[in-house]
Amino acid sequence: MTSVVATNQTILVVGGGISGMTAALEAAETGKQVVLVERNPWLGGRTAQLYRYFPKMCHPTCGLEINLRRLKANPRIQVLTLAEVTGISGTKGDYSVTVKLTPRHVNENCTACGDCGKAVSAEIDDAFNYNLGKIKAAYLPHSMAYPQRYVIDRSIVGTPEADKAKAACKYGAIDLEQQEEVVSLKAGAIVWATGWKPYDAEKITPYRYGEFPNVITNVEFERLADPHGPTGGKILRPSDGREAKNVAFIQCAGSRDENHLRHCSRFCCMGSLKQTHYVQEAYGDAGKSTIYYIDIRAIDRFEDFYAKVKANPNVSFIKSKVARISQDKDQNPVLWGVNTEGYKRYSNPHDLVVLAVGMEPSVKGVDIPAEVMADSSGFIMADPANAGIFGAGCATNALDVNRAVQSATAAALRAIQVVNKVARAEA
Amino acid sequence: MSNANEQMAARYKNNFLKEIEEQAEMGEWVKMCMQCGVCSGSCPTNFHPGWDHPPQEIFMMIRAGKREEVLTSNSMWMCTSCYNCYVRCPRKLPITHIMHGIAEYAYRLGVAPKFQPTLHLSQTFWNNCTKTGRVNEVKLTQSLYFKDGFMAGIKKGLEMKDVALGLVKAKRLNIMEALGGGHKCKDIKGIQAMLAKAKELEAKRKAAKAAA
Ligand SMILES: Cc1cc2nc3c(=O)[nH]c(=O)nc-3n(C[C@H](O)[C@H](O)[C@H](O)COP(=O)(O)OP(=O)(O)OC[C@H]3O[C@@H](n4cnc5c(N)ncnc54)[C@H](O)[C@@H]3O)c2cc1C
Ligand code: SF4
Ligand code: SF4
Ligand code: SF4
Ligand code: SF4
Numbered sequence: 314m315t316s317v318v319a320t321n322q323t324i325l326v327v328g329g330g331i332s333g334m335t336a337a338l339e340a341a342e343t344g345k346q347v348v349l350v351e352r353n354p355w356l357g358g359r360t361a362q363l364y365r366y367f368p369k370m371c372h373p374t375c376g377l378e379i380n381l382r383r384l385k386a387n388p389r390i391q392v393l394t395l396a397e398v399t400g401i402s403g404t405k406g407d408y409s410v411t412v413k414l415t416p417r418h419v420n421e422n423c424t425a426c427g428d429c430g431k432a433v434s435a436e437i438d439d440a441f442n443y444n445l446g447k448i449k450a451a452y453l454p455h456s457m458a459y460p461q462r463y464v465i466d467r468s469i470v471g472t473p474e475a476d477k478a479k480a481a482c483k484y485g486a487i488d489l490e491q492q493e494e495v496v497s498l499k500a501g502a503i504v505w506a507t508g509w510k511p512y513d514a515e516k517i518t519p520y521r522y523g524e525f526p527n528v529i530t531n532v533e534f535e536r537l538a539d540p541h542g543p544t545g546g547k548i549l550r551p552s553d554g555r556e557a558k559n560v561a562f563i564q565c566a567g568s569r570d571e572n573h574l575r576h577c578s579r580f581c582c583m584g585s586l587k588q589t590h591y592v593q594e595a596y597g598d599a600g601k602s603t604i605y606y607i608d609i610r611a612i613d614r615f616e617d618f619y620a621k622v623k624a625n626p627n628v629s630f631i632k633s634k635v636a637r638i639s640q641d642k643d644q645n646p647v648l649w650g651v652n653t654e655g656y657k658r659y660s661n662p663h664d665l666v667v668l669a670v671g672m673e674p675s676v677k678g679v680d681i682p683a684e685v686m687a688d689s690s691g692f693i694m695a696d697p698a699n700a701g702i703f704g705a706g707c708a709t710n711a712l713d714v715n716r717a718v719q720s721a722t723a724a725a726l727r728a729i730q731v732v733n734k735v736a737r738a739e740a
Numbered sequence: 741m742s743n744a745n746e747q748m749a750a751r752y753k754n755n756f757l758k759e760i761e762e763q764a765e766m767g768e769w770v771k772m773c774m775q776c777g778v779c780s781g782s783c784p785t786n787f788h789p790g791w792d793h794p795p796q797e798i799f800m801m802i803r804a805g806k807r808e809e810v811l812t813s814n815s816m817w818m819c820t821s822c823y824n825c826y827v828r829c830p831r832k833l834p835i836t837h838i839m840h841g842i843a844e845y846a847y848r849l850g851v852a853p854k855f856q857p858t859l860h861l862s863q864t865f866w867n868n869c870t871k872t873g874r875v876n877e878v879k880l881t882q883s884l885y886f887k888d889g890f891m892a893g894i895k896k897g898l899e900m901k902d903v904a905l906g907l908v909k910a911k912r913l914n915i916m917e918a919l920g921g922g923h924k925c926k927d928i929k930g931i932q933a934m935l936a937k938a939k940e941l942e943a944k945r946k947a948a949k950a951a952a
Contacts, residue, residue: 633781
């Protein structure tokens with residue numbers, strides 16, 4: 314049985330992305346007891362799945378590293394991975410929560426030596442790389458994963474494959490008897506930081522995502538550019554593995570659209586501007602990027618970044634929302650539309666098309682097991698009716714990392730106030 | 741310039757957008773356009789040189805106050821009602837209906853382009869089908885084929901001969917309609933009275949708006 318120490322002065326943080334980690338750390342570093350619940354077998358969320366991040370173009374592992382160090386040094390945070398909140402009852406200052414734990418089948422003895430992975434042959438989709446490739450069913454989710462501990466995928470448990478993995482482990486770290494369990498805990502306040510998911514590009518039917526192999530999404534492009542990604546950091550076309558040197562970016566793919574997401578996702582203009590750097594980095598002057606946009610929203614201090622990309626002769630801008638995509642005989646996607654500057658129509662072939670898909674809150678369509686107010690896009694609002702539950706990061710709005718962290722700190726402060734009140738009442 | 745047209749131009753001096761919003765059906769939607777260009781990129785008009793302006797350009801011209809150019813344009817008349825723009829518009833503008841609303845307004849003011857083929861078709865179709873409450877296909881075809889003169893009509897008729905015979909065989913075309921036979925509404929007087937009433941109500945509504 315997993316044991317969790319928690320009282321009504323504990324702060325529960327749901328979601329272990331950059332926002333959840335920040336909220337947990339801020340609260341714990343003021344002396345509060347924190348339980349951090351993450352659905353994945355690793356922490357870091359979608360930030361960890363980026364190659365570099367704007368505006369400084371550093372690798373996200375760097376920023377995460379600092380947070381992980383703070384986390385490891387702090388005894389007041391209990392981390393539960395492969396965990397999901399299934400029920401919340403009670404009120405502000407006195408919540409009772411149930412958390413479902415899915416077995417990892419690997420315990421603390423694991424040294425991440427990798428022998429189990431070598432021993433099994435069964436493969437599963439590589440979720441960390443947005444299913445762009447396959448990985449072994451005994452795996453480390455990604456090289457920087459925290460906890461640095463392997464996972465035995467449940468699909469092989471009960472098969473000879475799992476036995477092979479267990480036999481390969483020299484440290485007695487594999488426990489195939491682990492069962493799913495539900496733990497109950499108390500919490501005075503809850504920070505909901507479950508982040509976002511990329512909008513389902515298949516719903517934007519004129520862009521034929523899922524049908525044309527060389528039409529991909531911006532999150533997939535991050536993985537293509539990353540040396541730890543499925544292509545080892547080479548920007549290659551999914552259809553034929555050829556180098557993609559003429560890349561188109563389609564902005565507002567699903568955002569600012571009453572038929573899809575109503576809101577502007579805010580990060581995706583900057584996201585594509587950033588990704589033109591990847592093309593330049595990979596192919597030098599032979600790498601050409603074209604951004605099709607309605608208007609570029611590089612807000613406040615990001616204007617500089619935009620100006621620099623604009624000055625790059627290898628990047629062109631076409632002011633137009635692309636109407637549709639077709640495909641020529643070499644599987645080059647062809648973009649059709651009208652350039653609204655001069656009303657010139659175009660049909661431009663490219664090697665690869667990247668859809669700058671927007672952010673959908675991951676709470677949308679999911680039952681938070683409590684009454685929480687959301688806006689028309691499904692983002693959690695700051696509302697007194699939410700009592701002791703506070704949204705943080707991309708669960709509350711489409712935000713970049715910097716703003717997500719600010720929002721998380723704010724949520725932590727609100728949660729701290731609640732548990733302080735509880736502490737005073739009990740003193 | 742016709743009288744109604746001059747009156748409206750004077751009344752909405754320098755504010756053509758307001759004029760469209762208040763006078764043309766669905767005109768109130770024009771201001772919602774964010775000029776993304778999806779409608780123009782989706783519009784078949786845009787791929788035919790004879791058609792003046794795609795919808796997004798029309799909406800921009802309305803805002804820019806290009807009254808004369810918009811109202812006398814053939815664009816709205818060339819709209820095929822394919823609804824490509826309508827389903828793709830990220831602001832959910834009912835573009836097809838706006839195009840028709842502006843066309844009708846131009847027609848009401850008497851400034852719609854003369855000899856515009858789709859305008860001619862609309863009139864001919866309306867006159868034809870309101871006569872008996874059902875379309876007389878033979879007469880409709882005749883009046884369309886012969887609109888450019890007798891010889892042109894004969895030529896077109898011969899061109900389409902096989903299609904016509906096919907339609908007759910499939911009982912889709914009744915040649916008796918040429919002599920006034922074929923399908924009709926049971927209560928012709930009734931349907932005509934109904935249409936007249938509807939027209940009266942609509943005219944009243946639009947006149948009230950114009951006078952407001
Ligand atoms: C293509 C792309 C490029 C980007 N580039 C940049 C950039 O360069 N710079 C920048 O500042 N920002 C960038 N962003 C934005 C950045 O990804 C977000 O700001 C950031 O991920 C927000 O972090 P978060 O913790 O709020 O959410 P997330 O990263 O989504 O984390 C949420 C966490 O909650 C977990 N979770 C979800 N549901 C549950 C549940 N029910 N129970 C338990 N756990 C749950 C998830 O597994 C995840 O770990 C980019 C985004 C995209 C799409
Ligand atoms: S589970 Fe065992 S074999 Fe697998 S990585 Fe960990 S220590 Fe190595
Ligand atoms: S940030 Fe840019 S691409 Fe993203 S929704 Fe807003 S305008 Fe569109
Ligand atoms: S698609 Fe809609 S919003 Fe875009 S230009 Fe056309 S009318 Fe305007
Ligand atoms: S409905 Fe009319 S305006 Fe719209 S795309 Fe079709 S032809 Fe063009």
